[in-house]
Amino acid sequence: MTTLPAIRVRGLWKYFGHFAALRGLDLDVEAGRFLTIFGPNGAGKTTLMKVLSTQSGASEGSVVVGGVELPRGAGELRRRIGVISHNTYLYPQLSAYENLVFYGRMYQVPDLRDRAMSLLEEVGLVGRMDDRVATFSRGMEQRLSIARALLHQPDLMFLDEPYTGLDQHASRMLRDVLETLHTGERTIVLTTHNLEQGLEMCDDVAIQVRGRMVYREPIESVDRASFEQTYFDYVGKEFRWDS
Amino acid sequence: MGFLSRSWAIAQKDIVAELRTRETVISMLLFGFLVILIFNFGIEPGLREENLVKPGVLWAAFTFAGILGLNRSFAQEKENDCLQGLLLCPVDRAVIYLGKFFGNLVFTAIMGVVVFIFFSVLYNVDLVGALLPMVLILLLASVGFSSVGTLFSSVSVGLKTRDVLLSILLFPVMVPVILAAAKSSARVLDGDGLGAGSLWLGLLVVYDVVFLAISVMVFDYTVEE
Known part of the structure; x- marks a missing residue:
C-alpha cells in the first residue's frame, strides 16, 4: 500500500495577470522530510509557499497538503x-x-x-x-x-526565506531553533537563495527556476562541494532558455 | 473559545495597541474639533437658520474624523504583514471582519461622543437633555459607519491611494447614515426628543443590520489573493 506524501503538487500554475509565476510545477514531499528549495529572486519560491500554506489559490493544477485538497480544505489545513x-x-x-x-x-x-x-x-x-x-x-x-x-x-512547517535580514549571530540562533524542529515528525519546506544555510539541515534539495522545479535530489546524493556549481548551471541554463 | 470571543480578541488587540500609541483616537478627535471650530468661525453668530445648520456641522465632523480612524484600521495590519498572519489562523473570515469592526466601532463611538460634547459647548446645546438621545444616535450611526468602513478599509489597504480611495468609496454609501443621523439629531437638538425622529432612527437600524450582514458575507472576497 502506498501512502500519500505530505505534499503533492501536480501541474501547478499561478498567474498574476498575464505573468505566470508558477509554470506547471510538480512537487512531492514525503511526511517527516525536510526539503530545501533554492532559487534565484523571481523563481516563484514565495508564490509556491503561499499556495502550499493556503495564503493564495492556484490558477491551475492540483495541490494536496497533509492529505487535504486545496483550496477546498484550507480552513482545516490551517490548524496544522x-x-x-x-x-x-x-x-x-x-x-x-x-x-x-x-x-x-x-x-x-x-x-x-x-x-x-x-x-x-x-x-x-x-x-x-x-x-x-x-x-x-x-x-x-x-x-x-x-x-x-x-x-x-503544527505537523507541517513552511519557512519562506527566514534568514532574510539576520546577522550571522542571529542566523546561528535561528538555525539552532530550526534544528530542534527537525525531529522527523514534522514535514518542513524551506526556501532560500543562501546555499550554505539551506544545505545545513535538509533531507532533500530542490532548485526552482522561473516557476518550475528543475532539480531534485536527496541530500545524500548531493556533493556539497560542487553544489554551488550545480546550482549556477541550472539557474544559468534556465535563463538562457528563456532569453 | 467561540466565534464572538475570538472576534473580541482581535478588537481587544487593536484597543491595547491604540492605548499604547494613542495615534488613532487622538488624531480623530483633533480633526473633529478642528472641523467644528472652522464651521463655528464660518457661521454668523445669531443666524436665524443656525438650528438647521448645526446637525450638518456635527455630522460633517463625525464623518471626516471617522475616516481617519478607518484608514488606520487595516494599515496597522500591514506592518510586518500581520494581516497574512491573521488570515493564516484557522478562523472564519467573518471572525476577522467582526474583530476589526468591533475595534473601529469602539474608536468611532468614543470619537463621536467626545466630539458631540465639544460641539455642544461651542454651539450652546443643552448637554444634559440631549446627551442620552444623542449617544443613541451616535452609536447607531457608528455601527453603520464602521460596518461599511471596515469593509472598504480592507479593500483599499493594499493600494497607494488608500486615503483618497477610502473616502471616494465610503462617502456615497454613507449618505443614508449621515442623512438619517442628521435628521434625527436635528429633532433632538430642537428639544423634540427621540420620538420625533423615530422614522430616521428606524432607517439607521435597518441600514446597520443590512450593511453589517452584507459586509460579513463579502469580506472574504476582499482579503483573498
Whole structure:
C-alpha cells in the first residue's frame, strides 16, 4: 500500500495577470522530510509557499497538503501548518507574550499561558517577554516569529526565506531553533537563495527556476562541494532558455 | 473559545495597541474639533437658520474624523504583514471582519461622543437633555459607519491611494447614515426628543443590520489573493 506524501503538487500554475509565476510545477514531499528549495529572486519560491500554506489559490493544477485538497480544505489545513516568513506577522505595539497569547487565542491553544511561556523559554526571550516587539532586534523578532508559528504544534512547517535580514549571530540562533524542529515528525519546506544555510539541515534539495522545479535530489546524493556549481548551471541554463 | 470571543480578541488587540500609541483616537478627535471650530468661525453668530445648520456641522465632523480612524484600521495590519498572519489562523473570515469592526466601532463611538460634547459647548446645546438621545444616535450611526468602513478599509489597504480611495468609496454609501443621523439629531437638538425622529432612527437600524450582514458575507472576497 502506498501512502500519500505530505505534499503533492501536480501541474501547478499561478498567474498574476498575464505573468505566470508558477509554470506547471510538480512537487512531492514525503511526511517527516525536510526539503530545501533554492532559487534565484523571481523563481516563484514565495508564490509556491503561499499556495502550499493556503495564503493564495492556484490558477491551475492540483495541490494536496497533509492529505487535504486545496483550496477546498484550507480552513482545516490551517490548524496544522506553521508559517515562518521574512515578515514576522507580529504586532509591534504588543509585547512578546501578548503576541503569543493573541495568536494562541486564534488557534484555541489549550493551556495557553504555559505554552506561551515554554516557547518563550525555548527561543530565549523570557527576559524580554513583557517588552514591546517594536523594541526588538530583527533576530529577536524572528525568534519570536518561530515561537508564534509553533504555538499550535503544527505537523507541517513552511519557512519562506527566514534568514532574510539576520546577522550571522542571529542566523546561528535561528538555525539552532530550526534544528530542534527537525525531529522527523514534522514535514518542513524551506526556501532560500543562501546555499550554505539551506544545505545545513535538509533531507532533500530542490532548485526552482522561473516557476518550475528543475532539480531534485536527496541530500545524500548531493556533493556539497560542487553544489554551488550545480546550482549556477541550472539557474544559468534556465535563463538562457528563456532569453 | 467561540466565534464572538475570538472576534473580541482581535478588537481587544487593536484597543491595547491604540492605548499604547494613542495615534488613532487622538488624531480623530483633533480633526473633529478642528472641523467644528472652522464651521463655528464660518457661521454668523445669531443666524436665524443656525438650528438647521448645526446637525450638518456635527455630522460633517463625525464623518471626516471617522475616516481617519478607518484608514488606520487595516494599515496597522500591514506592518510586518500581520494581516497574512491573521488570515493564516484557522478562523472564519467573518471572525476577522467582526474583530476589526468591533475595534473601529469602539474608536468611532468614543470619537463621536467626545466630539458631540465639544460641539455642544461651542454651539450652546443643552448637554444634559440631549446627551442620552444623542449617544443613541451616535452609536447607531457608528455601527453603520464602521460596518461599511471596515469593509472598504480592507479593500483599499493594499493600494497607494488608500486615503483618497477610502473616502471616494465610503462617502456615497454613507449618505443614508449621515442623512438619517442628521435628521434625527436635528429633532433632538430642537428639544423634540427621540420620538420625533423615530422614522430616521428606524432607517439607521435597518441600514446597520443590512450593511453589517452584507459586509460579513463579502469580506472574504476582499482579503483573498
